[in-house]
Amino acid sequence: HSNREMWFQDLFPPNTCPINAKTKTFYGIMFDAGSTGTRIHIYTFVQKSPEILPELEGEIFESVKPGLSAYADQPEKGAESVKRLLDMAIDAVPPHLWKKTPVVLKATAGLRLLSEEKAQALLSEVKEVFEESPFLVPEDSVSIMDGSYEGILAWITVNFLTGQLSGQNQHTVGTLDLGGASTQITFLPRFEETLKESPTDFLTSFEMFNSTYKLYTHSYLGFGLKAARLATLGALNTEDRQMFRSSCLPKQLEAEWHFGGVKYRYGGNKEGETGFKPCYLEVLKVVKGKLHQPDEIRGSSFYAFSYYYDRAADTNLIDYEQGGVLEVRDFERKAKEVCDNMERFSSASPFLCMDLTYITALLKEGFGFRDNTLLQLTKKVNNIETSWTLGATFHLLQSLGITY
Numbered sequence: 227h228s229n230r231e232m233w234f235q236d237l238f239p240p241n242t243c244p245i246n247a248k249t250k251t252f253y254g255i256m257f258d259a260g261s262t263g264t265r266i267h268i269y270t271f272v273q274k275s276p277e278i279l280p281e282l283e284g285e286i287f288e289s290v291k292p293g294l295s296a297y298a299d300q301p302e303k304g305a306e307s308v309k310r311l312l313d314m315a316i317d318a319v320p321p322h323l324w325k326k327t328p329v330v331l332k333a334t335a336g337l338r339l340l341s342e343e344k345a346q347a348l349l350s351e352v353k354e355v356f357e358e359s360p361f362l363v364p365e366d367s368v369s370i371m372d373g374s375y376e377g378i379l380a381w382i383t384v385n386f387l388t389g390q391l392s393g394q395n396q397h398t399v400g401t402l403d404l405g406g407a408s409t410q411i412t413f414l415p416r417f418e419e420t421l422k423e424s425p426t427d428f429l430t431s432f433e434m435f436n437s438t439y440k441l442y443t444h445s446y447l448g449f450g451l452k453a454a455r456l457a458t459l460g461a462l463n464t465e466d467r468q469m470f471r472s473s474c475l476p477k478q479l480e481a482e483w484h485f486g487g488v489k490y491r492y493g494g495n496k497e498g499e500t501g502f503k504p505c506y507l508e509v510l511k512v513v514k515g516k517l518h519q520p521d522e523i524r525g526s527s528f529y530a531f532s533y534y535y536d537r538a539a540d541t542n543l544i545d546y547e548q549g550g551v552l553e554v555r556d557f558e559r560k561a562k563e564v565c566d567n568m569e570r571f572s573s574a575s576p577f578l579c580m581d582l583t584y585i586t587a588l589l590k591e592g593f594g595f596r597d598n599t600l601l602q603l604t605k606k607v608n609n610i611e612t613s614w615t616l617g618a619t620f621h622l623l624q625s626l627g628i629t630y
């Protein structure tokens with residue numbers, strides 16, 4: 227909003243400008259290198275006076291596909307996709323603030339699954355792109371993020387945007403993130419039991435906005451939606467490149483799929499069974515007994531985003547723009563409808579039945595949610611993406627002493 231400032235400055239000499247006299251605008255650039263895409267978030271903050279915390283004014287968001295991990299064997303090309311997004315920031319941030327604007331990229335599950343060597347090659351190419359840009363490049367600006375931070379930072383974002391981290395009555399909400407390669411669950415335990423019964427590495431203390439939060443969080447690597455497809459097909463962690471078949475796919479289907487730089491062949495059960503029942507049994511093998519089930523979440527409601535949101539919107543369970551509130555059983559109802567009528571949904575993704583069935587099994591048998599657990603599906607709050615990137619930007623500005 228530099229235009230607005232200038233508009234005032236034309237009318238008033240610099241020191242008498244009535245509203246913007248002490249107003250300081252600054253920016254933070256955060257890249258989300260996810261397993262299915264790379265995204266840039268350019269946040270604008272306004273500090274109205276030195277005594278009060280700056281306000282988040284807006285966000286510019288753009289994304290590209292595929293994600294960095296698809297360039298495992300061409301790291302320069304991967305870095306190029308980052309550069310194209312970074313060029314947007316050159317236009318968005320006023321030149322006199324470039325040097326003060328930090329730029330950071332954090333990669334998630336896609337890079338966690340690559341070999342150390344391939345991941346490092348990608349990260350160092352990206353680092354070079356950053357170094358060549360006019361922005362502030364902090365130490366450790368390009369890295370793979372720890373899974374526990376991914377959950378915590380998304381929780382911070384959602385609870386900040388919904389106003390739960392300020393004021394007296396804090397009723398924080400738990401968050402569910404379903405990515406391509408990993409999935410996160412995060413909440414603030416209210417019961418002593420939860421603290422006692424959880425594995426210690428599921429509990430993390432985190433300081434933000436002068437408060438300490440002891441959160442329950444875990445990132446399950448390999449339990450993202452796309453990784454779960456491979457696990458269901460039996461194609462995960464095997465060198466075998468046969469045709470993988472599933473009762474969750476349309477009978478006559480035979481196709482190819484690229485994920486994490488690997489090509490897979492998959493198809494339907496030509497002669498065998500298809501539909502919700504056999505599909506659920508297949509998917510159950512992937513989740514049953516694999517996740518920790520904290521008792522206290524069974525009845526509470528959660529914010530859910532990423533693939534929970536996308537698949538709910540794809541099947542008209544929610545409005546794509548508005549989001550909405552669902553019960554866990556709504557996903558099951560929709561999974562049955564799609565899986566038992568695959569021909570009717572054949573114009574959609576061939577994986578729609580498998581995806582909805584996986585989401586159902588993950589929620590019910592994985593985390594142990596009840597059928598009537600409420601899920602608030604949200605993509606944006608006040609026009610800001612519900613992504614871990616905002617929490618990460620707060621943390622970054624805090625560590626650089628810029629603010630927060």
Ligand SMILES: Nc1ccn([C@@H]2O[C@H](COP(=O)(O)OP(=O)(O)O)[C@@H](O)[C@H]2O)c(=O)n1
Pocket residue numbers: 258259260261262263265293334335336404405406407408409450531532533534536605611613
């Ligand atoms: N800013 C963002 C980033 C991802 N997503 C969603 O996150 C899912 C993909 O997850 P991802 O590519 O970040 O994968 P992970 O690396 O998190 O496993 C898709 O459903 C995207 O639509 C989103 O809704 N908004």
Ligand SMILES: [Ca+2]
Pocket residue numbers: 260261334405406532
């Ligand atoms: Ca993600």
